[in-house]
Amino acid sequence: xxxxxxxxxxxxxxxxxxxxxxxxxVEFQATRKEFEGDITVVVFPMLRVVKGNPVQIGESIGxxxxxxxxxxxxxxxxxxxxxxxxxxxxxxxFFSEVSDFSSFGKVSESDNAMMVEYSSxxxxxxxxxxxxxxxxxxxxxxxxxxxxxxxxxxxxxVNDRGIHICKSMLAWERxxxxxxxxxxxxxxxxxxxxxxxxFDQEYKKEISQLISEGLTEEEAKVQAPMLVEAQEMLIKxxxxxxxxxxxxxxxNGWVYNGFDKTYEAIGVDxxxxxxxxxxxxxxxxxxKEGIAKDVFYQKEDGSIWCDLTExxxxxxxxxxxxxxxxxxxxxxxxxIQRAKDYPDVGGMIYTVGNEQDxxxxxxxxxxxxxxxxxxxxxxxxxxGMVDLPSGKMKSREGTVVDADDLISDMAATxxxxxxxxxxxxxxxxxxxxxLYHMIGLGALKYYILKVDPKKRILFNPExxxxxxxxxxxxxxxxxxxxxxxxxxAGEVSNISFDGITLQSKEKELLKQLQLFPETLQLAxxxxxxxxxxxxxxxxxxxxxxxxxxxxxxxxxxxxxxNFRVQLSSAVGQVIKTAxxxxxxxxxxxx
RNA sequence: GGCCUCGUAGUUCAACUGAAUAGAAUAUCAGAUUUCGGCUCUGAGGGUUACAGGUUUGAAUCCUGUCGAGGUCACCA
Numbered sequence: 001x002x003x004x005x006x007x008x009x010x011x012x013x014x015x016x017x018x019x020x021x022x023x024x025x026v027e028f029q030a031t032r033k034e035f036e037g038d039i040t041v042v043v044f045p046m047l048r049v050v051k052g053n054p055v056q057i058g059e060s061i062g063x064x065x066x067x068x069x070x071x072x073x074x075x076x077x078x079x080x081x082x083x084x085x086x087x088x089x090x091x092x093x094f095f096s097e098v099s100d101f102s103s104f105g106k107v108s109e110s111d112n113a114m115m116v117e118y119s120s121x122x123x124x125x126x127x128x129x130x131x132x133x134x135x136x137x138x139x140x141x142x143x144x145x146x147x148x149x150x151x152x153x154x155x156x157x158v159n160d161r162g163i164h165i166c167k168s169m170l171a172w173e174r175x176x177x178x179x180x181x182x183x184x185x186x187x188x189x190x191x192x193x194x195x196x197x198x199f200d201q202e203y204k205k206e207i208s209q210l211i212s213e214g215l216t217e218e219e220a221k222v223q224a225p226m227l228v229e230a231q232e233m234l235i236k237x238x239x240x241x242x243x244x245x246x247x248x249x250x251x252n253g254w255v256y257n258g259f260d261k262t263y264e265a266i267g268v269d270x271x272x273x274x275x276x277x278x279x280x281x282x283x284x285x286x287x288k289e290g291i292a293k294d295v296f297y298q299k300e301d302g303s304i305w306c307d308l309t310e311x312x313x314x315x316x317x318x319x320x321x322x323x324x325x326x327x328x329x330x331x332x333x334x335x336i337q338r339a340k341d342y343p344d345v346g347g348m349i350y351t352v353g354n355e356q357d358x359x360x361x362x363x364x365x366x367x368x369x370x371x372x373x374x375x376x377x378x379x380x381x382x383x384g385m386v387d388l389p390s391g392k393m394k395s396r397e398g399t400v401v402d403a404d405d406l407i408s409d410m411a412a413t414x415x416x417x418x419x420x421x422x423x424x425x426x427x428x429x430x431x432x433x434x435l436y437h438m439i440g441l442g443a444l445k446y447y448i449l450k451v452d453p454k455k456r457i458l459f460n461p462e463x464x465x466x467x468x469x470x471x472x473x474x475x476x477x478x479x480x481x482x483x484x485x486x487x488x489a490g491e492v493s494n495i496s497f498d499g500i501t502l503q504s505k506e507k508e509l510l511k512q513l514q515l516f517p518e519t520l521q522l523a524x525x526x527x528x529x530x531x532x533x534x535x536x537x538x539x540x541x542x543x544x545x546x547x548x549x550x551x552x553x554x555x556x557x558x559x560x561x562n563f564r565v566q567l568s569s570a571v572g573q574v575i576k577t578a579x580x581x582x583x584x585x586x587x588x589x590x
Numbered sequence: 591g592g593c594c595u596c597g598u599a600g601u602u603c604a605a606c607u608g609a610a611u612a613g614a615a616u617a618u619c620a621g622a623u624u625u626c627g628g629c630u631c632u633g634a635g636g637g638u639u640a641c642a643g644g645u646u647u648g649a650a651u652c653c654u655g656u657c658g659a660g661g662u663c664a665c666c667a
Contacts, residue, residue, distance in 0.1 A: 027609085028606095029606075029609075029610095030606080032610065032611090034610090034611085035610085040610090042609065042610095044609070044647070044648075045608095045609095047647075054647085078610070079609095079610065080609080080610085080647085080648090081609085081610060122667075159667065161667095162666085162667065163666085163667095164666090164667080276667090301665090303665060312593090313593090314593095314663080317664085317665055319665085320665040321665060322665080324665085326664095326665070326666085326667085327666075327667050330667090353661095354594085354595065354660090354661065354662095355660095355661055355662065356661095356662090356667095357594060357595075357661080357662075358593080358594075358661095358662055358663075359662090359667095361594090382595085384595080384596080384660085384661090385660080385661085387660095392660095420629095447602095450603070450604090451602090451603065452603090452604090454595065454596080455595090455596065455603090456595095456596075456659090456660070458601095458602070460601095460602080463601090463602070463616080466615090466616080468615080468616080469614080469615035469616060470602090470603075470604090470614065470615045470616090471615085474615095515606090518606090519606085522606075526607095530603095530604090531606085534603090534604060534605090534614095535606095537604095537614080537615090538614090541614080
């Protein structure tokens with residue numbers, strides 16, 4: 001039982017005994033460091049049920065708590081704030097009761113399952129920095145949910161259908177000379193991406209050619225032979241034309257291979273995949289049923305709509321007049337398919353950029369109207385764009401930061417900095433490369449995840465691999481240093497710590513450690529990796545100031561040394577757990 | 591134009607969802623240290639939380655309006 005829960009009940013008891021009133025909740029906050037105390041009860045909200053002077057009420061409650069609660073040994077009141085001093089014994093017993101800090105805060109898996117979707121790229125371009133934010137967020141939220149006791153399925157929807165795919169296919173057929181990833185040594189997604197660009201270049205040439213022949217720009221855009229041919233290809237694809245389908249399969253295969261390498265480099269994975277080419281037809285079935293249920297209606301031209309004006313939104317098309325599926329149709333189909341495939345799923349989280357806020361608002365509403373019980377638990381994990389110091393990323397202007405390049409750049413910077421430190425000269429080349437990758441990636445992930453998802457992020461490549469301050473490598477470094485201390489200390493017996501007097505830094509550390517389980521739960525309920533990142537940095541800062549003020553090896557008594565070493569070990573374990581839900585690995589040395 | 595999100599030290603981010611004197615990091619400046627101006631430590635300055643009202647014992651946080659940044663309003667995905 002946490003300290004807050006114990007105190008909360010006792011405060012309520014005090015209110016009912018002293019004032020004959022009842023209180024629903026008690027508000028706590030950390031005691032500011034300029035006052036004495038470990039935890040603070042805010043008296044102001046109680047004024048609603050108890051009339052009187054907040055200072056006097058605080059005094060009475062404080063006196064009551066000191067008399068009736070073992071953990072509370074002293075108190076003081078400042079304005080409406082009741083600062084309580086908690087006994088060392090309480091913190092020490094908390095510390096010795098947790099036998100294993102490596103799983104501290106984690107809750108074992110329940111039947112309550114969630115599906116988390118992230119990444120979901122187009123198959124015609126390599127992944128870029130924007131995808132990186134998506135992937136990191138989605139993966140981390142999935143891991144946070146797992147650690148907080150949910151069963152989680154990580155998934156994505158692969159956007160493998162449509163005119164854009166045909167464009168790169170066509171360009172490859174015309175200009176490719178049979179090039180393959182093997183023959184060129186290029187990653188599959190890069191190769192296909194190049195032909196997508198090639199299409200655009202040739203298409204533009206055709207347009208200007210046509211304009212010089214006297215067509216207007218509008219006409220030229222529609223009549224350019226390349227575009228017409230791509231459209232014909234799409235029709236063939238939908239009709240199941242063997243040649244087109246096999247080319248489509250071949251080129252998509254290349255892209256998937258390329259993506260897999262990128263995902264592996266980033267360190268994320270998926271439990272199940274959905275392909276748009278498989279689910280778009282399902283959506284159309286549901287549309288039919290929806291008409292019968294009066295959720296949708298058909299216009300004269302045959303197009304099908306959903307009227308959401310009563311809910312303050314617009315009318316939304318769900319099927320074109322020619323009977324083909326739109327984006328919305330597929331998403332409806334995919335969601336339903338997922339619920340069928342995984343009946344234990346009680347909710348879904350979609351990690352998608354905030355430019356699609358409206359789309360998901362509509363999607364969720366439609367699914368609710370269709371009457372699915374899981375539709376009550378859908379959440380759009382919306383995030384802001386990633387800007388560069390030079391401005392917005394624009395693929396047309398070539399200012400896009402490629403994901404693979406980014407990862408290797410980060411590792412290269414990590415290498416430069418690590419070499420200057422010179423602590424790992426005895427590592428093998430392979431160990432060094434692993435370490436640089438770990439640090440570079442740690443920097444990138446932390447830099448992105450510490451920011452509130454809904455805010456835009458400014459990505460400054462130079463700042464992002466900093467080793468100082470609130471950065472991933474700084475926390476990794478602290479972890480490595482703790483491991484070094486533990487190696488030096490050797491075996492430490494696990495004995496009880498009765499009789500130790502806590503120094504203020506030690507007490508603060510224990511307080512912060514104790515907060516980890518609730519922080520994890522809070523992060524899970526708010527889908528917020530940033531909360532974990534900031535918690536971890538606070539813990540590391542406290543540990544560093546502990547480390548500076550208290551000598552571990554120079555402790556006077558063996559029992560004190562043991563305690564400090566174990567405290568270091570616990571901090572290390574908690575930092576490691578916290579970083580693991582952010583998807584960041586910890587080096588044993590660096 | 592309608593709707594949505596955001597606006598906090600020079601900069602990048604916090605603030606436990608309404609509480610005490612709004613915190614870190616980084617940059618800047620001043621000291622200490624040294625082979626040097628680089629590394630490391632110590633300290634300081636830096637804020638009317640975009641602006642104006644309102645609600646409240648109490649507002650960066652909630653409400654209204656204004657300004658600014660971005661997004662979105664397709665039979666594209």
